[in-house]
Every structure is written in C-alpha cells, then in structure tokens.
Amino acid sequence: MSVPFVQARNLRRVFDVSKPWLNRVLEGGHLEFLKAVDHVSFEIRKGETFALVGESGSGKTTVARMVVGLLPPSAGDVLIDGVSMTDPRQAPARRKLRRRIQMIFQDPYASLNPRFRVDAIISEPIRAFDLIQGERDIQARVGELLSLVGLHPDDRLKYPHEFSGGQRQRIAIARALASDAEFIVCDEPTSALDVSVQAQILNLMRDLQDKFGLTYMFISHNLAVVRHMASRVGVMYLGRIVEIAEGRELFARPRMPYTKMLLGAVPDLAMSGRQRIPVKGEIPNPISPPSGCAFNPRCPLAFDLCRKETPELIDGVACHAVNTAPVPA
Amino acid sequence: MTEPVLSVRNLKVEFASRRGTLRAIDGVSFDIAKGEVLGVVGESGAGKSVTGLAVIGLIDPPGRIAGGEIHLAGLRIDNLPPEEMRRIRGKRIGMIFQDPLTSLNPLYRVGDQIVETIRTHLNLSEAAARRRAIDLLAEVGIPAPEKRIDGYPHEFSGGMRQRVVIALAICAEPELIIADEPTTALDVSVQAQIISLIKRLGRDHGTAVMLVTHDMGVIAETSDRVAVMYAGRVAEIGPVQDVVKNPLHPYAKGLMGAIPTLAGDDKRLVQIPGSMPRLSAIPRGCSFNPRCAFAFDRCRVERPEPLPRGAQSVACHLYDNVPAESAA
Numbered sequence: 068m069s070v071p072f073v074q075a076r077n078l079r080r081v082f083d084v085s086k087p088w089l090n091r092v093l094e095g096g097h098l099e100f101l102k103a104v105d106h107v108s109f110e111i112r113k114g115e116t117f118a119l120v121g122e123s124g125s126g127k128t129t130v131a132r133m134v135v136g137l138l139p140p141s142a143g144d145v146l147i148d149g150v151s152m153t154d155p156r157q158a159p160a161r162r163k164l165r166r167r168i169q170m171i172f173q174d175p176y177a178s179l180n181p182r183f184r185v186d187a188i189i190s191e192p193i194r195a196f197d198l199i200q201g202e203r204d205i206q207a208r209v210g211e212l213l214s215l216v217g218l219h220p221d222d223r224l225k226y227p228h229e230f231s232g233g234q235r236q237r238i239a240i241a242r243a244l245a246s247d248a249e250f251i252v253c254d255e256p257t258s259a260l261d262v263s264v265q266a267q268i269l270n271l272m273r274d275l276q277d278k279f280g281l282t283y284m285f286i287s288h289n290l291a292v293v294r295h296m297a298s299r300v301g302v303m304y305l306g307r308i309v310e311i312a313e314g315r316e317l318f319a320r321p322r323m324p325y326t327k328m329l330l331g332a333v334p335d336l337a338m339s340g341r342q343r344i345p346v347k348g349e350i351p352n353p354i355s356p357p358s359g360c361a362f363n364p365r366c367p368l369a370f371d372l373c374r375k376e377t378p379e380l381i382d383g384v385a386c387h388a389v390n391t392a393p394v395p396a
Numbered sequence: 397m398t399e400p401v402l403s404v405r406n407l408k409v410e411f412a413s414r415r416g417t418l419r420a421i422d423g424v425s426f427d428i429a430k431g432e433v434l435g436v437v438g439e440s441g442a443g444k445s446v447t448g449l450a451v452i453g454l455i456d457p458p459g460r461i462a463g464g465e466i467h468l469a470g471l472r473i474d475n476l477p478p479e480e481m482r483r484i485r486g487k488r489i490g491m492i493f494q495d496p497l498t499s500l501n502p503l504y505r506v507g508d509q510i511v512e513t514i515r516t517h518l519n520l521s522e523a524a525a526r527r528r529a530i531d532l533l534a535e536v537g538i539p540a541p542e543k544r545i546d547g548y549p550h551e552f553s554g555g556m557r558q559r560v561v562i563a564l565a566i567c568a569e570p571e572l573i574i575a576d577e578p579t580t581a582l583d584v585s586v587q588a589q590i591i592s593l594i595k596r597l598g599r600d601h602g603t604a605v606m607l608v609t610h611d612m613g614v615i616a617e618t619s620d621r622v623a624v625m626y627a628g629r630v631a632e633i634g635p636v637q638d639v640v641k642n643p644l645h646p647y648a649k650g651l652m653g654a655i656p657t658l659a660g661d662d663k664r665l666v667q668i669p670g671s672m673p674r675l676s677a678i679p680r681g682c683s684f685n686p687r688c689a690f691a692f693d694r695c696r697v698e699r700p701e702p703l704p705r706g707a708q709s710v711a712c713h714l715y716d717n718v719p720a721e722s723a724a
Contacts, residue, residue, distance in 0.1 A: 122583040231671050261439035261610065261672075266654035266665035273664070288583065291613075295656035295665070318658060332588035334613030336640060336657050346585045349553050 070149070071110035072282055073117075073134065073250065077143035078107040080129050084354065101354050103129045105306045107143070108380070111250075111299075116276070116283040118297035118314070120290060122329075122350055125303040127286045131254050134284060135170050136161075147250065166196045169243035173255035175235035179227040185238055186223035189213070192246035212241040216271060233264035240271065244279075252284045257292060269296060290333050294318050302326050305353055305361040307377075309385045323386045325362045360387065399470055400427035401571050401604035402451065407464035407474075409443075409450050411675075418675040420446045422628040423464070425702070428572070433598050433605040435619030435636065437612055437651075441672050442625040444608045448574045450474070451606065452489050453481040469571060487517040490565030490603075494577035496557035500549040506533075506560050507545035510567055517568035532563040536593060555586035559593070566597060573597070576608045591618050612655050616640050624648045627673055627683040634708030644710040646688045682713065690714055 210220030368388035409421035533541035653666025
C-alpha cells in the first residue's frame with residue numbers, strides 16, 4: 068500500500084470556555100474546558116473521498132479546520148504528503164503545500180466576498196500563488212474554470228449577489244480548483260441547498276474528482292449524502308471517531324451501536340418498513356461528558372466497563388461491547 | 397365521505413412590490429381529513445410555508461389572500477375579521493414553527509407560556525391549567541415534567557424545546573396542526589423522535605396535520621398523502637406510497653431521483669437542469685417547462701390544470717388525452 072496522502076495523528080483540540088478571570092474571582096467557579104476533538108486519527112489515500120459524519124457538536128468541523136491548518140491542534144499532528152502542518156521547522160515546505168489544499172464551506176452566502184466580482188474571487192488564489200502571469204491569461208483561466216463548473220465564462224463580470232445558492236457553490240468550487248488543488252476539504256457543501264441543486268453539486272464534485280483525481284475530505288451530517296459520496300467513512304460522537312470503515316461496509320454492516328442508531332434514525336424514502344433501534348436521549352453536554360464511553364447513557368449494550376473506561380479504536384470500532392464480547396445481532 | 401377538517405380551494409396569495417404584484421401561491425387546492433397527515437413538499441420558494449401561513453391567517457401586508465377559499469370544518473376562515481381569526485388560531489389550529497428557539501419567549505418560564513395559552517382558549521383555573529400543562533409536557537415526552545415546567549427555554553435542548561412547542565400547539569386540542577419544517581433544525585436522532593411524536597398525536601387525537609417540509613424522507617415516514625409544490629402551484633398530490641414510488645409529474649420524478657438514499661447504489665443522481673424560477677419571472681404556460689425534458693409546444697402556452705390519475709392528481713399536459721392504464 069502506498070503512503071497515505073493525508074494522515075491525522077491523535078488530533079486533539081481543547082477550547083477554553085471559562086468565564087472571564089474577573090467573574091471567576093468575584094463569583095467563584097473555575098476554569099472550564101471543552102474537549103471538542105480528542106484522539107482522532109485517520110488516513111486519507113490519494114484520490115479517495117473520506118467522509119466524517121456525526122451530529123452537531125461532534126467535532127467534525129473542528130477536525131476539518133485543523134486538517135487544513137485554519138486551527139492549530141492542541142495536540143497531535145496532521146501530515147499532508149509527508150509535510151507536518153504544525154512543525155515550525157517545516158514552514159517552507161508547508162508554504163509550497165498550501166496551494167494544493169483548498170476548502171469549500173457550508174454557506175455560499177458567507178464564503179464569497181460580496182464586494183468582489185467573480186473574476187476577482189476566482190483569480191485570488193492564482194494571484195496569491197503567482198501561478199499565471201499576465202492579466203489576459205488570468206482572465207482566460209477564470210473563464211475556463213467557470214465553464215468547468217457549469218457556469219458561463221461571462222459570469223466572471225458579475226457579483227455574488229447575482230447568483231443563486233447553487234451557482235455560488237459552483238463559484239466556490241471554481242475558486243478551490245483555481246490553484247490546481249489536489250486535496251479539497253468540503254465542510255457541509257450542500258447543506259444549505261435544495262435537493263435538486265444538491266444533486267447538481269454532488270454530481271459536479273464527482274465529475275471533477277474523476278477528471279483531476281482529486282482527494283476529498285467530506286464533512287456532513289447527512290448520512291445519505293455521505294453514502295453517495297464517500298469511499299471511506301468515519302463516524303464521530305462527542306469529539307471521537309467511534310467507527311471507521313469502508314463506505315459500503317459501514318452502511319451495510321454497522322458495528323458500533325451509535326452508528327446503528329444513527330442509520331436507523333434516517334427517514335426512509337424506500338418505506339421498506341425495516342426494524343429500527345428506537346433512539347434514546349440526546350447528545351450529552353461536551354463540557355461534562357459521561358465517564359467512560361461517551362455513548363454509554365444512550366447505549367442498549369452498555370455494561371460496567373463502558374461507564375469506567377473510554378474504549379480505544381480497535382479494528383475500526385471504539386466499543387467495549389463489540390471488541391470484548393460477541394454482539395447480539 | 398365526511399367533511400374534511402381543512403379544505404383549501406383555488407387559493408391565491410399575492411405580494412405587492414415596487415416592481416408589480418408577485419403571485420406566491422397560484423391556485424392551490426387540497427383537503428385534509430380528520431386524523432390525516434398531509435405532507436407538503438417542495439424546494440425553497442415553492443410556496444409551502446406561505447400556504448401554511450395563509451391557512452392560519454398570518455399573511456402580513458404587503459401580502460394578501462387574493463382569491464380562493466379556506467374552510468375549517470365547514471367554516472370559511474379566509475375572510476374572517478382579525479379578532480375572530482385570533483380566537484380560532486391556537487384554539488382550533490395549532491402551529492409548530494421551524495426554529496424552536498424563536499417560537500418560545502426566552503423571558504418566560506416554559507410552564508407560564510403553556511398555562512397562558514391554555515387559559516386563553518379554555519376556561520380553566522390557574523391550578524387546573526398548570527396540571528394540564530404538566531400532563532401535556534409528559535405526553536410530548538419531556539422527562540420529569542413537574543420540575544421542567546419551571547425551566548426557561550434556554551435550559552432546554554433543541555429537541556426538548558421543539559417538544560415544548562408541540563405541547564403549546566396541542567394544548568387546546570386543535571382540529572388541525574400546521575407544522576412548518578418542525579424537524580429541520582434538529583439532528584437526525586432527535587428528528588426521528590419528533591417525527592414519531594407528531595405521528596402519534598395524529599393517531600391518538602384524530603388531529604389533522606399539515607406537515608410542511610423540504611425533506612422527502614420525513615414525508616415518507618410521516619404522511620398519509622403528499623402534495624408536491626412547484627412555483628406556487630401543486631404539481632402533484634396523492635397517497636404518499638404512490639407519489640414516492642411512482643411519481644407522475646416530471647418535476648416530482650426528478651425530485652425523487654435527486655435524493656441520495658441509504659439503500660440506493662452509487663450511480664449518478666438524477667439532475668434537474670436549472671433552478672426554480674423567481675416569482676417575478678414565472679414562465680408562461682407550465683411553470684416547469686424550461687426545465688422539463690418532456691416539454692412540448694402546449695406546455696409553453698397553456699397552463700396545465702390538475703388531472704386525476706387513479707388516486708393521484710397531476711398538473712401536467714403529458715397526462716391529458718392519455719388513457720389511464722398506460723400512465724399508471
């Protein structure tokens with residue numbers, strides 16, 4: 068097997084959510100920390116789509132931001148093509164790497180500067196990395212990128228407000244491609260879009276992947292979208308990856324009770340009347356997570372060990388019940 | 397057949413704007429029977445929410461109901477004076493909005509808000525209303541309701557808040573509940589709980605429910621019948637099984653194919669070219685014709701009227717003059 072393109076090693080991110088110092092002194096109380104991400108490790112091979120899925124507050128976006136370097140991890144490291152995203156000694160190599168990593172955000176209304184014309188938006192990476200010289204060549208490249216994502220080259224003279232949500236997301240994709248990126252982190256790229264537009268964007272993303280051999284990291288809470296896009300999937304719960312598997316395998320044979328519950332909760336368009344695990348409770352407060360396995364208060368299989376010890380990710384599953392005893396089917 | 401709880405006939409809603417009058421709803425008709433859940437599905441701008449607001453009489457100026465009739469159990473309600481409509485709203489029609497945080501007053505205890513609503517509509521003492529509020533909170537699945545009733549909205553999670561909103565909607569035992577995207581702001585695991593709660597309410601109380609959502613999966617799980625809306629009109633309406641498994645209207649077909657599913661294979665999603673037209677530029681003829689693969693001359697000139705097709709009804713010229721067997 069070749070060396071993975073992206074490696075996340077024991078990522079951890081802690082946010083300080085304490086009250087201000089003066090309030091602590093006057094009103095009492097102590098420092099409070101929110102462990103948004105803990106012990107997250109995964110690998111992404113070149114040309115594949117790796118998805119992180121989970122409910123709100125599970126830490127998906129925090130992981131994505133650490134992978135692209137928008138947020139420094141509290142511990143752990145990310146290696147992209149062998150270059151560390153945190154090691155200060157590798158800063159020159161990292162600068163060269165930056166061009167090859169891009170991100171697409173959830174809200175296409177907030178991620179495009181409303182005062183920039185589309186040509187300025189898309190040519191910004193080209194100019195920043197000094198990829199093409201000469202205004203005429205830059206404009207030609209912008210036009211080419213716009214046709215690539217299904218817009219008209221003349222659209223480069225318009226402003227973002229003249230486009231619908233789906234078209235804006237196409238512009239965001241064109242911007243990501245402008246620097247010849249190889250690795251694109253997509254944080255909920257279709258959550259703000261209607262289903263028919265979502266289908267257009269998902270199809271476009273797959274076409275571009277086939278054409279340029281792109282590697283995607285895909286963040287979503289929508290399991291059906293993840294099922295459609297991802298070759299490998301990591302399921303997150305309260306800051307940890309609780310199950311990681313090939314896409315088909317995960318959806319056909321989920322192992323961790325949380326994954327089973329999550330899959331069972333998805334409204335079923337096929338109306339097959341399948342049996343489902345009733346959903347119990349809600350995601351706990353991440354400031355004071357339950358001891359042991361964070362899922363234990365909601366888990367039908369929980370036993371003593373689950374309340375004491377946090378399970379390690381073994382063979383793709385972090386669950387005492389799965390790893391120590393045969394699971395009743 | 398008994399009289400439907402809600403009957404909407406040829407409803408038209410218009411918004412006056414500087415650039416002329418925009419017609420958001422253009423001739424929508426449907427019925428909801430007692431105990432029935434009607435799903436209303438469509439993409440943003442299709443007119444789903446405006447239809448719900450028109451039924452409950454909450455269209456604010458510059459919007460107005462420009463035509464058609466709305467009947468609640470035989471009583472015409474679209475032209476009632478505001479004061480009378482206010483007595484019906486909350487008492488006979490309950491409303492659940494999308495965002496449970498903004499539909500509760502953050503400054504009042506949850507219990508006070510429910511008690512206030514109960515006492516507005518039912519002739520109960522303070523103590524009896526409070527007892528009823530606790531029962532309601534228990535019914536919607538809030539643990540330890542006798543304690544939680546004195547909590548403030550911010551002390552509840554999103555799913556629990558939506559349960560409180562549902563308790564508020566059902567506190568006067570309305571005949572009809574309008575739920576506008578009740579699960580959109582919630583995570584899937586919580587969404588599943590809220591869906592089963594809405595289903596159970598319809599079953600236990602015989603309440604008619606109009607469920608507005610963009611999520612076809614939610615409709616498939618909850619509804620008895622479904623109306624697919626496009627650009628202010630009902631493109632197709634029928635039993636949920638038929639519409640989901642055998643959609644007739646080209647838009648409904650495209651919509652079903654565009655949804656990624658857990659069971660489906662990895663093939664490309666069906667793609668409808670273009671996007672929903674703006675209200676100011678609704679195409680002539682069938683409003684779907686510029687995006688439709690089957691459009692022919694007539695579609696560009698003449699607006700299709702709903703045609704019955706078995707249990708379904710579809711507004712599409714393709715089904716005119718075609719024997720029913722070949723289409724079904």
